[in-house]
Amino acid sequence: MRDSPPTGLSRRRLLHNTAIGGAGLLLPRSLHAQPAPGTPPKGQVIIGISQEPTVFNPLKPHIEVDEGVYMSLFSPFWSIDPQGNFLPQLALEIPSLGNGGVSEDGLEWRIKLRPGVVWHDGTPFTADDVKYTIDLINTPGFPAMTRSGHRLVRDITVVSPTELTWKMEQPYAPYLSVLAAMFLVPKHILSASADVVNAPFNNAPIGTGPFKWVERVPGDHITLAANEKFFGPAPHIARVIYKYVPDLTVLKTQFQTGEIDYIGLQGISADHYAEVKTFPDRTVVAAPLGFVESIVLNNERPIFKDIAVRRALYAAMDKKSIVDDIYYGLPKPTESYLPMQSWAYNTGLPAQTYDPARARKLLDDAGWKPGAGGVREKDGLRLAFTNSTTAGNHVREQSQQVLQQNWQEIGVEMTIKNLPPAVMWGDYWIKGQFDTAMAGTVYGIGADPDPSDRLSSASIPSKTGSGFNTAQFSNPEVDGLLHHATATLDREARKQDYFKVQSVVREELPLLPMFQWVMIEGTKANLHGYQPNVNVRSNCWNVSSWYWT
Amino acid sequence: MGRYLLRRLGQSLVLLGLVSIIGFGLLHLTPGGPLSQFTQAPGMTQEDLQRIAHQMGLDRPLPIQYLEWLGHLLLGDWGRSYRDSQPVLFVIGSHLGATLELMISATFIAVLLGTWVGVLGAIRRYSLFDYASTAGAMVALSIPTFWFGLVMIYIFSVTWRLLPAGSIATIGDGSLFDYLRHLILPAAVLGLVTVAIWSRYMRSSVLEVVSQDYVRTARAKGLSERAILLRHVLRNALLPMITIAGLQLPTILSGALVTETVFTWPGMGRLFLDSIGYRDYPVVMGLLLFSAVLVLIGNFLADLAYLVADPRLRAA
Numbered sequence: 132m133r134d135s136p137p138t139g140l141s142r143r144r145l146l147h148n149t150a151i152g153g154a155g156l157l158l159p160r161s162l163h164a165q166p167a168p169g170t171p172p173k174g175q176v177i178i179g180i181s182q183e184p185t186v187f188n189p190l191k192p193h194i195e196v197d198e199g200v201y202m203s204l205f206s207p208f209w210s211i212d213p214q215g216n217f218l219p220q221l222a223l224e225i226p227s228l229g230n231g232g233v234s235e236d237g238l239e240w241r242i243k244l245r246p247g248v249v250w251h252d253g254t255p256f257t258a259d260d261v262k263y264t265i266d267l268i269n270t271p272g273f274p275a276m277t278r279s280g281h282r283l284v285r286d287i288t289v290v291s292p293t294e295l296t297w298k299m300e301q302p303y304a305p306y307l308s309v310l311a312a313m314f315l316v317p318k319h320i321l322s323a324s325a326d327v328v329n330a331p332f333n334n335a336p337i338g339t340g341p342f343k344w345v346e347r348v349p350g351d352h353i354t355l356a357a358n359e360k361f362f363g364p365a366p367h368i369a370r371v372i373y374k375y376v377p378d379l380t381v382l383k384t385q386f387q388t389g390e391i392d393y394i395g396l397q398g399i400s401a402d403h404y405a406e407v408k409t410f411p412d413r414t415v416v417a418a419p420l421g422f423v424e425s426i427v428l429n430n431e432r433p434i435f436k437d438i439a440v441r442r443a444l445y446a447a448m449d450k451k452s453i454v455d456d457i458y459y460g461l462p463k464p465t466e467s468y469l470p471m472q473s474w475a476y477n478t479g480l481p482a483q484t485y486d487p488a489r490a491r492k493l494l495d496d497a498g499w500k501p502g503a504g505g506v507r508e509k510d511g512l513r514l515a516f517t518n519s520t521t522a523g524n525h526v527r528e529q530s531q532q533v534l535q536q537n538w539q540e541i542g543v544e545m546t547i548k549n550l551p552p553a554v555m556w557g558d559y560w561i562k563g564q565f566d567t568a569m570a571g572t573v574y575g576i577g578a579d580p581d582p583s584d585r586l587s588s589a590s591i592p593s594k595t596g597s598g599f600n601t602a603q604f605s606n607p608e609v610d611g612l613l614h615h616a617t618a619t620l621d622r623e624a625r626k627q628d629y630f631k632v633q634s635v636v637r638e639e640l641p642l643l644p645m646f647q648w649v650m651i652e653g654t655k656a657n658l659h660g661y662q663p664n665v666n667v668r669s670n671c672w673n674v675s676s677w678y679w680t
Numbered sequence: 681m682g683r684y685l686l687r688r689l690g691q692s693l694v695l696l697g698l699v700s701i702i703g704f705g706l707l708h709l710t711p712g713g714p715l716s717q718f719t720q721a722p723g724m725t726q727e728d729l730q731r732i733a734h735q736m737g738l739d740r741p742l743p744i745q746y747l748e749w750l751g752h753l754l755l756g757d758w759g760r761s762y763r764d765s766q767p768v769l770f771v772i773g774s775h776l777g778a779t780l781e782l783m784i785s786a787t788f789i790a791v792l793l794g795t796w797v798g799v800l801g802a803i804r805r806y807s808l809f810d811y812a813s814t815a816g817a818m819v820a821l822s823i824p825t826f827w828f829g830l831v832m833i834y835i836f837s838v839t840w841r842l843l844p845a846g847s848i849a850t851i852g853d854g855s856l857f858d859y860l861r862h863l864i865l866p867a868a869v870l871g872l873v874t875v876a877i878w879s880r881y882m883r884s885s886v887l888e889v890v891s892q893d894y895v896r897t898a899r900a901k902g903l904s905e906r907a908i909l910l911r912h913v914l915r916n917a918l919l920p921m922i923t924i925a926g927l928q929l930p931t932i933l934s935g936a937l938v939t940e941t942v943f944t945w946p947g948m949g950r951l952f953l954d955s956i957g958y959r960d961y962p963v964v965m966g967l968l969l970f971s972a973v974l975v976l977i978g979n980f981l982a983d984l985a986y987l988v989a990d991p992r993l994r995a996a
Contacts, residue, residue, distance in 0.1 A: 177851070183954065185763035192718055192732060274735045277724045329765045349764070349774040350946030350954075352851055372851050376944050377954070380830065381846060385944070388837050388845045553712015553959065556719045561726070584725065597726040599719075 165660070166367050166678050172357035174679050175370035176658065178671060179382050179391030183375040184353060187336040187344075189314035190268055191328075192276045196396050198312075199669030200373055203355055205314035205338035206362075208242065209307075211578045211666040215474050217307065220363070221245055221256065221315060221339065223293075225307070228620065237302030237620055244293040248362045250317050251343045257292040263318035265297075273327065279576060280309040302618045304625060308579035312667075315339065341366045341675035351375060357675075367660075367678035373671075383407060392658055395671060398650040401459045401526070407653060415653040417461050418663030418670060421470045421578075422571040424462070426518070426534070426643040429566055431603045434512050439497035441640040445483060447490035447541045449533060454646055457529045462646040467633045468574040468582060470647055472665045474622065475580035475629035480637045490541045499542070507542040515544035516566035519559070522549035527569055530645075563593040563603055571648055578666040580629050583613045586636065604641035688983060692976045696969070703968040704746050707961060713738060714762045714959040736762070749965065759962030763955075768966035771951070778848055779947035782936060785867035787925075790874030795921075797875065798882025799914065802890065813883075817876035829869045829942035836865060846944035866943040870936050881924055885917040892916070923982070 178199075186193040189201045202210075208222035217225045223243040226232020232241050248256040265284055268275040275281075283300040290296060299306070317337050324330035336344050341363065342355035353373040357366040374391055376382040383403055386394045387410055399407050399415070407415050426444075428435045435441060450464050465471065466480035494507055494514075502508035506515055518534065520527045528549065535545045545567075550559060559565055574582040583598075584590050588605035590598020609632050616628035636642070652670060654661045660677035663670050715733055718724050733739050737748070752759060758768035766774075797817075801810040837845035843865050844850070850858050889895065890913055898908045937949035948967070955963040 175852075183763075185761075187764075192715070194717060194721075272735065274732045275728075276718075276721075277728045278731075279725055279728070329760060333765050348946065349766075349771065350778070350950055351848065351944075354851065370852075374847070374851070374944075375946075376846070377950060378941050378944075381833075381942055381944060384830070384833055384838065385845050388841070390845055390847065551712070553710070553716045557712050557716050561719060592726050599726070 165676075168364070170367070172366050172369040174368055175372060176368050176393060176674065176677060177372045177374050177391045178393050178395050178674075179374050179376050179385060180396045181375075181377055181379055181382055182396060183350065183377075184373055186333075188316065188330070188333050190264070190273070190275050190316060191333075192274060195668040196373075198667075199395065199671035200353060200355075201314050201338075202340070202667065202669065202672045203342040203371055203674050204336055204340045204344060205316075206340050207312065207314055208310050210672065211308070211311045211664070213472070213662060213664040213666065215472070215578065215666055217311060219245070221248060221261075233620055237304070237618065238299045239296065240299065241296045242294070244295075245362060246293050248339055249360050250319075250339055251337045251358060251360075252317075252320075253360070254317065254319050255292070256315070256317075256339050258289040258295040259292075260315055260318045261295055262287045262289055263322060264313070264315050267316070267321070267327070268313075280306040281313075302620075304617050304620050305576040305579035305581045307620075308575075308577040312577045342371055345370075361675070364675070366675035368674065371674055386410070386413070386653060389655070393654045393661065394652055396650075396669060398652050401461055401651065404459055404461065404651050407651070410653075412656045413653050414656050414658075414661075415651060416661075416663060417649040418652050419463075419470065419472060419665045420648040420650050421575070421665050422573045422648050423465060423468050423470065424569070424571045424645040424648060425468070426645065427565075427568045427570050427572075427602045428641060428643070429563055429568075429601075429603060430605070430641050431563060432516065432566055434514055434516065437497060438639065439493045440499070440514065441643070443490040443493040443497075443541060444538060444543065445640055445643045446486050446493065447537045447543075448483070448643060448645075449485045449537050450483060450645055451485065453530050453533050457526060457533070458646070461649050461651070463649075464646045465644050466637055468572070468586075468636060468642065468644060469580055469629075469633065470665055473575070473580045475626050475633075477630045477633040479630075480633060487537070487540050494541060501542050504544070505539075505542055506544045513544070514542065515546070517546045517548040518567045518569060519548045519550055519555060519565050520569040521552045521555050523551075524549075531569060560601055561592045561599070563591075563601060565601075568601075580625075581613070581617055582629075582632065583617060586632065586641075587613050602641045604636075604639075606635060606639060606641075609635050684987070688980060692980065695976065696972055699972045700750070700965070700969060701746065704749065704965060705742070707959075707964055708742055708745070710959075712959060714961065717958065749962075753969075758966050761955075761963045762960045763958055763963075768962050771963055772948070772966055772970060775946060775948050775951040778945055779936075779940070779949070781848075781863065782866055782870060782939070782945060782947060785863055786870035786874055786936070789867060789871035790878045791925075793871070794875045794878025795882050795918075797879035799886050799909070799917075801879065801883045802886035803909065805887070810883075813879060817880055820872050820876035823872075825869060825873065825938040826942055828872070829866075829939060832865050832869055833942070846942070848945055866936075866939050866945055869942070870939045878921075878924075881921060882917065885920050886913060889913050889917045923985075 180196050180199070182194060182196045184196045184200045186197045187200065189205055206220045209217040209219050209225055212218055219225060221244055223245050224230055224232065226240055226242060228235060233239070242261065244258055244261070250256055265281055265287055267273055268278055268281045280303055283303055285298045285300055287297040288295060320332050320337055321327050321330055324332065334347065339362065341358055341361045343358045345354040345356050347353045352375060355371045357369050359365070376385055376391070379397070379400055382394060383399055385391045407413070428441060430436070454460060454462055454464055463471065466482060467477055469476045499507040499509045499514060502513065506513050508514070518531055520531070528547070531547045535547065538545050560568060572585065574585050576584060585599050586604055586609055587598065587600060588610050589595055590600040591603050591605065592598055592601065593603065612628045612632050616625045619625060652663070657680050658677060659680060660673065661670070662673055664672050714736070715729050718729060737745065749759065760767055761771050764771070797813045801813045804810055833845045836843040844862050847862055849862055895908060895912055898912050936947070937953060939945065940947045940949040951963070952967050955967065
């Protein structure tokens with residue numbers, strides 16, 4: 132998420148933000164035929180992950196590895212494939228203007244549910260469960276993970292067991308993506324519990340997904356079994372085991388010895404990539420993630436209010452060396468804050484070139500003259516600032532050292548000031564106490580490319596108390612475009628708005644984009660069906676399609 | 681005697697109170713909190729974070745939070761884990777078995793091997809074996825456990841494919857043979873360090889005993905060396921070792937952090953580290969209190985033993 136690269140250090144953060152929009156990378160289709168429909172599920176898959184899934188009510192605050200388990204146990208209305216398309220799951224169709232699912236003003240919604248779906252305990256799934264789920268999220272005493280979008284829902288009406296309607300307080304285009312990550316929970320179980328927050332359900336979850344809960348051994352693993360009553364294509368694998376392996380070196384070793392079949396979150400560190408590629412009978416993939424690494428500037432600091440400074444810093448950044456020498460050439464340099472797979476990704480942004488001479492000229496022209504110690508000054512301000520990220524992330528520290536050198540060459544002094552994760556991403560980050568930060572961030576909402584929460588001036592937490600616009604970027608044109616883009620469901624119109632937002636951000640440089648993250652994952656060579664998906668928070672999204680040959 | 685015990689008990693309770701206050705204070709004053717892991721989660725807003733903090737009671741003054749925690753504790757409610765919302769005692773209990781299994785096996789190896797090496801080193805003082813075992817103990821104590829564990833995995837699991845590279849058992853197997861196979865490497869790695877410590881203690885203990893008058897008397901009686909060693913030397917030399925073993929009691933709870941990490945062992949050490957990482961306050965406080973109680977019980981038992989052994993203390 133915010134901070135952690137697949138280099139292995141802080142894995143939890145790593146994936147925090149993987150959820151963004153866009154199409155993922157498609158692996159070459161396996162040459163091996165899938166098992167014929169009707170073939171009973173067989174075998175098991177052991178998924179190795181370096182964080183322990185512990186939260187099994189999908190509405191409560193959780194991390195990515197938990198979400199990987201949800202995608203096996205539960206179902207949303209619709210899921211998102213690597214290309215960014217919605218695939219109907221519990222809903223029969225994706226609501227749109229065309230099918231009457233959403234009214235022209237975006238305020239009236241109608242959802243038609245798939246008939247005949249049953250929970251793992253055999254109870255039928257109905258529209259009452261949907262109403263219960265959304266209501267529970269908005270219940271004052273319930274610690275829901277997020278109410279983004281849901282808080283706008285009014286008057287949920289159950290029309291029939293397979294149909295319901297609601298009204299939105301205001302149109303909110305990203306809601307389709309938000310709903311793709313909302314897993315439905317069973318009313319008959321949770322409403323019967325005296326304490327819904329600590330219900331027994333939390334450790335014996337019941338869903339409608341392709342796999343059923345079997346057991347959890349705390350600190351060790353979780354076992355799921357194929358759900359023979361699943362409404363979709365039957366899973367090919369009889370048992371799925373999520374195995375917690377806390378150390379990444381050990382995770383890699385167990386992948387090598389064959390004790391785990393798929394190495395998931397948070398993958399193989401970049402410095403082991405070359406070695407792992409040589410393991411026999413293993414397939415290794417650099418899977419794109421939705422988060423973009425950048426230097427986030429605190430735009431309220433006087434020196435960063437001068438656009439010449441921001442442009443000079445960007446021009447003096449030796450991006451290629453950082454990517455090639457420190458990250459083994461795996462991530463892709465980028466000019467946008469959006470992942471390249473997103474449908475709103477603007478391919479027409481000007482490419483940055485490493486040009487210290489131009490950077491020096493920009494600063495000279497803007498009146499920044501070399502002062503004491505070779506550091507440029509102007510009107511009593513020195514071009515000196517700190518750069519912060521999670522302490523102990525050695526790969527990031529190396530990038531910081533390259534930047535320190537790059538900027539020293541143009542008369543700018545950058546001091547490295549790294550902090551423990553809980554400090555770095557707390558008030559220091561949110562309340563604008565940093566000068567600059569090195570962060571990997573997902574700018575959209577779920578899989579939707581809307582960056583309002585991070586780029587709108589209404590989302591500056593130190594000023595408005597809400598949002599995550601920690602760069603404190605404030606631009607009326609961007610505000611207008613974002614407002615317009617969230618108020619329409621017309622994807623083409625939204626695309627134009629987001630293209631323009633990316634152009635402005637590239638021009639104004641409130642943040643200096645570096646690259647889009649990848650995570651190195653691997654499977655045994657005879658395990659098929661694995662497909663990285665940049666639009667979800669865990670590549671375990673389609674375990675039910677995996678099969679052995 | 682009764683008053684002495686009561687006084688010790690009273691002191692222990694005061695100490696326990698102090699430990700809990702300091703622990704609670706330090707834990708909560710550490711920057712960050714259980715929600716900082718969510719600050720960058722997609723779609724999560726500042727309002728969401730503030731709301732959840734309020735719902736968890738994290739926004740109230742620290743003394744109030746402490747008193748509430750203490751109040752619940754006195755009523756037998758240790759709280760629930762922030763992570764999996766299970767009761768704290770259940771969480772601790774579910775990790776205790778794995779740690780005990782590992783600790784007992786490692787201690788078993790250490791006692792057997794350490795005693796043997798120590799005794800042999802002492803009775804053949806300055807022999808080649810003595811020098812070798814001394815040097816070996818130094819090496820064993822200096823090797824980083826993490827590195828040693830990985831080397832063992834590399835040799836026995838990756839290269840020779842003889843033993844599993846971690847985990848407490850093959851999921852779904854559950855046979856005794858399978859458990860033992862998984863136990864060998866971690867117990868050996870953890871035991872190695874203890875063997876080194878144990879053998880050094882044992883060696884000096886035996887050296888002390890062999891110079892005692894009763895050993896000389898036994899030898900003068902014409903007893904065989906073997907009988908002297910088993911009946912007189914070993915029995916006396918082992919006495920101080922029992923105290924040392926007793927002092928190890930609290931370490932059972934803290935688990936073997938590094939070994940548990942390398943070998944993917946779901947024990948107390950990992951639980952402690954994970955709980956700290958997530959700022960899972962109720963579990964960390966539970967573990968802290970649990971280990972404090974064990975230390976106090978250990979000390980209390982030692983006091984009792986002295987009381988029994990030393991008549992002067994009883995008179996006082």
